[in-house]
Amino acid sequence: MSKKLALSKEILMSVEKPARYIGDEINSVVKNPEDMDVRFCMCFPDVYEIGMSHLGIQILYDMFNRREDTYCERVYSPWADMDKIMREKDIPLFSLETQTPIKEFDFLGITLQYEMCYSNVLQILDLSHIPLMSKDRSNDDPIVIGGGPCSYNPEPIADFFDIFYIGEGETVYDQLLDLYKDMRKNGYDRKDFLSKAACIEGLYVPSLYEVTYNDDGTMASFEATIPGIPMKIKKQVATDLAEYYPEKPLVPYIKATQDRAVLEIMRGCVRGCRFCQAGMLYRPLRNRDVNFLKELARKMIQSTGYEEISLSSLSSSDYKHLPELVYFLIEEFKDKKVNISLPSLRIDAFSLDVMSKVQDVRKSSLTFAPEAGSQRMRNVINKGLTEDVILKGAKEAFDGGWNRVKLYFMLGLPSETDEDIAAIAELANKIAVEYYTIPKEVRNGKVNIVVSTSLFVPKPFTPFQWEAMNEAQVFTYKKGFLMSKIREQLNQKSIKYNSHDSELSVLEGVLARGDRKLCKVIYDAYKKGCMFDAWSEFFDAAKWDEAFKENDIDPLFYTHRKRDISELLPWDFIDIGVTKKHLIREYEKSMKGEVTDNCFVNCCGCGAAVYLKGGCKFE
Amino acid sequence: MKIRIRFVKKGSMQYIGHLDLMRYFQKLFRRSGFDVSYSKGFNPHQLMSFASPLGLGITTVADYLDVSLESFKVTGLTGNELSGEVLSVEEWIKRINSHSNDMVLVTGIYILEDTAKTSMSLLTAASYVITGIDEKTCRDIVDYYNNNEQIMFEKQTKKSVKEINLKEGILALSYGFNAYDEAAEDFSVRDRAYERDNAEFDDGLYIFCLSGSETNIKPDMILESYHNHISPDTAFDKYAFDIMRTDMFYGTKKYISMSVVSGE
Ligand code: SF4
Numbered sequence: 001m002s003k004k005l006a007l008s009k010e011i012l013m014s015v016e017k018p019a020r021y022i023g024d025e026i027n028s029v030v031k032n033p034e035d036m037d038v039r040f041c042m043c044f045p046d047v048y049e050i051g052m053s054h055l056g057i058q059i060l061y062d063m064f065n066r067r068e069d070t071y072c073e074r075v076y077s078p079w080a081d082m083d084k085i086m087r088e089k090d091i092p093l094f095s096l097e098t099q100t101p102i103k104e105f106d107f108l109g110i111t112l113q114y115e116m117c118y119s120n121v122l123q124i125l126d127l128s129h130i131p132l133m134s135k136d137r138s139n140d141d142p143i144v145i146g147g148g149p150c151s152y153n154p155e156p157i158a159d160f161f162d163i164f165y166i167g168e169g170e171t172v173y174d175q176l177l178d179l180y181k182d183m184r185k186n187g188y189d190r191k192d193f194l195s196k197a198a199c200i201e202g203l204y205v206p207s208l209y210e211v212t213y214n215d216d217g218t219m220a221s222f223e224a225t226i227p228g229i230p231m232k233i234k235k236q237v238a239t240d241l242a243e244y245y246p247e248k249p250l251v252p253y254i255k256a257t258q259d260r261a262v263l264e265i266m267r268g269c270v271r272g273c274r275f276c277q278a279g280m281l282y283r284p285l286r287n288r289d290v291n292f293l294k295e296l297a298r299k300m301i302q303s304t305g306y307e308e309i310s311l312s313s314l315s316s317s318d319y320k321h322l323p324e325l326v327y328f329l330i331e332e333f334k335d336k337k338v339n340i341s342l343p344s345l346r347i348d349a350f351s352l353d354v355m356s357k358v359q360d361v362r363k364s365s366l367t368f369a370p371e372a373g374s375q376r377m378r379n380v381i382n383k384g385l386t387e388d389v390i391l392k393g394a395k396e397a398f399d400g401g402w403n404r405v406k407l408y409f410m411l412g413l414p415s416e417t418d419e420d421i422a423a424i425a426e427l428a429n430k431i432a433v434e435y436y437t438i439p440k441e442v443r444n445g446k447v448n449i450v451v452s453t454s455l456f457v458p459k460p461f462t463p464f465q466w467e468a469m470n471e472a473q474v475f476t477y478k479k480g481f482l483m484s485k486i487r488e489q490l491n492q493k494s495i496k497y498n499s500h501d502s503e504l505s506v507l508e509g510v511l512a513r514g515d516r517k518l519c520k521v522i523y524d525a526y527k528k529g530c531m532f533d534a535w536s537e538f539f540d541a542a543k544w545d546e547a548f549k550e551n552d553i554d555p556l557f558y559t560h561r562k563r564d565i566s567e568l569l570p571w572d573f574i575d576i577g578v579t580k581k582h583l584i585r586e587y588e589k590s591m592k593g594e595v596t597d598n599c600f601v602n603c604c605g606c607g608a609a610v611y612l613k614g615g616c617k618f619e
Numbered sequence: 620m621k622i623r624i625r626f627v628k629k630g631s632m633q634y635i636g637h638l639d640l641m642r643y644f645q646k647l648f649r650r651s652g653f654d655v656s657y658s659k660g661f662n663p664h665q666l667m668s669f670a671s672p673l674g675l676g677i678t679t680v681a682d683y684l685d686v687s688l689e690s691f692k693v694t695g696l697t698g699n700e701l702s703g704e705v706l707s708v709e710e711w712i713k714r715i716n717s718h719s720n721d722m723v724l725v726t727g728i729y730i731l732e733d734t735a736k737t738s739m740s741l742l743t744a745a746s747y748v749i750t751g752i753d754e755k756t757c758r759d760i761v762d763y764y765n766n767n768e769q770i771m772f773e774k775q776t777k778k779s780v781k782e783i784n785l786k787e788g789i790l791a792l793s794y795g796f797n798a799y800d801e802a803a804e805d806f807s808v809r810d811r812a813y814e815r816d817n818a819e820f821d822d823g824l825y826i827f828c829l830s831g832s833e834t835n836i837k838p839d840m841i842l843e844s845y846h847n848h849i850s851p852d853t854a855f856d857k858y859a860f861d862i863m864r865t866d867m868f869y870g871t872k873k874y875i876s877m878s879v880v881s882g883e
Binding site for chain 2: 003005008009010012013018019022023024026251253254255301302303304305306307336337360363
C-alpha cells in the first residue's frame with residue numbers, strides 16, 4: 001500500500017504542484033532499503049519538471065538499480081515555495097522513492113548540466129543538512145559526487161564536492177561502489193576512501209590537490225598533495241552503447257519539460273564547431289546500432305504510454321542509419337498515434353520529406369542554426385553552413401508549404417564586427433525575399449521569421465577557451481544594433497527578434513572558466529539568498545556583485561581577459577582525449593578564417609581516437 | 620462503443636490534479652493496449668470525460684470516467700503477446716490495473732447504450748466519508764445538522780459570494796457506516812457490498828450531498844459552517860481531516876449509483 005510521505009498534507013496542499021515531492025512515478029524502482037549495501041541518491045539541481053526531463057539521470061538510475069546490492073533514488077531542487085517551508089519547519093530534504101532524508105544515503109550524485117545551477121547545489125546540500133564544504137563532512141555524511149558537462153571545469157565548485165566523475169557514467173561507477181562496499185565492511189574512513197577513489201581512472205578528488213596562484217591571479221601550479229594519485233584525470237568514454245539504456249523510463253505525473261520518450265541515437269559529434277563545448281567533450285562519435293534503437297523505441301513506447309518519441313543527439317543528420325530508423329518509426333507508429341519529433345535535423349530533401357510526414361506543415365517551423373550572419377564569421381567558428389545552402393533549403397521548404405522559420409545566432413563571437421552583426425539581419429531578409437518569389441496564389445499567407453540570439457560564452461576545452469568574452473554593455477549594444485538593422489530591412493515586418501539576458505550570460509562566463517577562488521564567491525552569493533539563477537525571475541545580479549566585491553574578485557578577470565596560450569588553465573589537469581595541441585591549432589586557424597573538415601571528410605587528428613580500439617572509423 | 624469506468628484514486632495520488640489524472644489515464648490505456656477511440660485531425664486525443672473533477676487532497680473509491688472504445692481487442696505495438704485478442708471486462712480490469720500503480724485502480728467497467736448521456740451531465744449527488752475527526756466532534760456536527768432548520772453557508776466563487784442552504788444540499792449526515800447505510804437507504808440505490816469493502820469506517824462522518832451543475836455541495840462546507848458556529852474567531856483548518864469520495868449518483872427521485880447502469 002501507500003508509503004508514508006515525508007511531508008504533511010497541510011504542507012503538500014500549500015505548495016504549487018505537490019506532485020513534485022511524492023515520487024511513485026510509473027517505472028520508478030521499488031526496493032527494500034534494508035537489504036541494500038549501497039544507497040545512492042541521484043540529484044538534478046533544478047526544479048522537478050526540468051530534472052525529470054534529463055536522459056542522463058534516467059540512464060544512470062537504470063544502471064545503478066540493475067545492481068542487486070544498490071538502491072538508487074532521486075531528488076530535485078525543491079521549488080522556492082517548498083524551500084521556504086522546509087527551512088522554516090526544519091524539514092530535511094528527502095529522496096522521492098522512499099522519502100528518506102538525503103543525509104542517510106551513502107552517495108549523493110549531482111549532475112551539473114549548466115553553471116547557473118551552482119547555487120542550487122548548495123541549496124540541496126544545505127536542505128539535506130550536509131555540510132556545504134567537503135572538508136567539514138564526517139563519516140556519517142554521504143559522499144557527494146559531481147558529474148556532467150560542468151565537471152570538466154570543476155574548480156569553481158571544488159570545495160563543495162568530495163569527488164568529481166569526469167566523463168560518461170557507464171564506465172567506472174561499479175568500481176567505485178565495490179570499493180565503498182568493501183571498505184564499509186572492513187572499517188570505513190572517509191579520508192581513506194577518498195584517497196583510494198582518487199586512484200580510479202576518471203575520478204577527481206579535489207581535496208587531494210593543491211593550487212597556487214601568481215600575483216596577477218593566474219594559476220602558478222596544480223599539485224597532488226599525496227603521492228600515488230594521478231596528475232591527469234582521464235575522461236571516461238563508454239564504448240559499448242548497447243549496454244545500458246532504460247527500456248522502462250520513468251514517467252512523471254505532471255508534465256515535464258520533455259514529455260516524451262527519448263531515443264539517444266549517438267554520442268559525440270564530427271562537426272568541430274569551435275564554440276561548442278559538447279562537440280569537443282563527447283568526441284569521438286559513436287553510433288548506436290539501428291536494430292537496437294528500433295527495438296528500444298518499441299519497448300519504451302510500450303512501457304511508458306507516451307504519445308511522442310524524440311530522437312536525441314548533437315547532430316542527428318549525421319547518424320549513419322537515420323533514414324532507415326526514421327522510416328521504420330513512421331511505419332511502426334503510424335496507426336498508434338505516436339508522434340515522432342526530430343530536433344536538430346539539417347534542412348534537405350530527406351528531412352523535408354520526413355517532416356511533412358510527421359508534422360503539420362502549416363503549424364510547424366523550420367529551424368536553421370547558422371550561428372553567425374556572415375560567411376567570414378561562420379568560417380571563424382567552423383560552422384559549415386553556407387548562405388546558399390540555407391536559402392536553397394528554405395526555398396524547398398517554402399515550396400512544400402512551410403511558412404515559419406526560426407533562426408539561431410550568437411552574438412559576441414571572437415573578432416565579430418558590426419558588419420557581421422548586420423549580416424544576420426540581411427540573411428533573415430534574404431530568406432523572406434526567397435519566400436515572396438513564390439506566386440501569391442500558391443504561397444501560404446505571410447512568412448514568419450524569428451531571429452534568436454544567444455550570447456557567446458567561451459567554454460573550457462574549446463578552441464576559444466583562451467578568448468575574451470564581451471562585457472554586458474557590449475552585448476546590450478550589439479542587441480540594439482541588430483534590432484536597428486532588422487528594422488532597416490525591406491521585410492522587417494516579417495521578422496521578429498528575441499534575445500537573451502546579458503547579465504546572466506556574463507555570470508555563466510565567469511563560472512565556466514573560473515578557478516577555486518570562486519568557491520567562496522558562490523558560497524557567499526548563496527548565503528545572500530541566490531538560488532535558481534538559471535531562472536531570470538530569480539536571478540539577482542546585485543547579490544552576485546556584492547559577493548564578488550566582498551571577496552575582492554573582479555569577474556572581468558575571468559570573462560574579459562584574453563588568456564595567453566601558455567597560461568596554466570584551471571581545467572588543464574583533465575584529459576578529454578582531444579589534445580591541447582589540437583585546440584591551439586584550431587584557435588590559430590580560426591583567427592585566419594580557415595575551416596577544418598569534419599571527421600567524415602578528413603580526420604584532423606584531434607586525439608579523441610584513443611578511446612576507440614583501432615581509432616575512429618567512418619565508412 | 621461507450622463505456623463507463625469506475626476507479627479508485629488514493630494514497631499519494633490525491634496530490635495529482637485533474638488534468639494530470641487525465642494524462643495518467645491516457646498513458647495507462649496506451650500501456651495496456653486498451654482500444655480507446657481518438658478524435659480526428661492532426662493532433663488526435665482519446666475520447667474520454669470524467670463525471671466530475673476530484674479536488675486536490677481528496678481520495679476516492681468510486682469516481683467515474685466515460686470512454687469511447689473501438690473494441691475490447693488488445694491493441695498495441697508489434698510484439699505484444701496478446702495483440703488482437705478480445706478480452707472480457709474482468710480480464711480488462713486486471714490488465715489495466717497491472718499497468719497502473721497501486722493507487723489508481725479500475726474497479727468496474729460498464730457498457731453503456733450508444734445514446735447514453737455523459738456521467739457529467741447525469742451527475743446529481745455524491746457521497747463522502749470524512750475521517751480524522753474525533754467521535755465527540757463528529758456527533759456534535761451531526762447534532763448541529765439535525766437540530767437546525769436551515770444552515771446558510773457563504774460559498775466563495777471566483778466572481779461572487781453565493782449563499783446556499785446546507786440543509787437542502789445535504790441529504791444525509793451520519794456518524795459511522797451503519798448509521799449512514801440506514802439513513803441513505805430510502806433515497807438511494809447503492810452498491811452496498813462495494814461500499815462495505817472499500818469505504819466502511821466506524822469512525823467516519825458520512826455525507827450524502829447534491830453534486831453536479833445544479834447544486835454543488837463540497838463535503839467540508841458543513842465542517843466549516845460548524846467551526847464558524849462554535850469558534851468564529853479562529854481559522855478553519857481544512858487539512859486537519861481526510862476526505863474520501865465514496866460514490867457518485869444520478870437521478871432525482873432516487874439517487875442511483877453510477878455503477879448501476881440499467882434504468883438510466
Ligand atoms: S580523431 Fe579524427 S576522426 Fe576521430 S574524432 Fe578526432 S578528428 Fe574526428
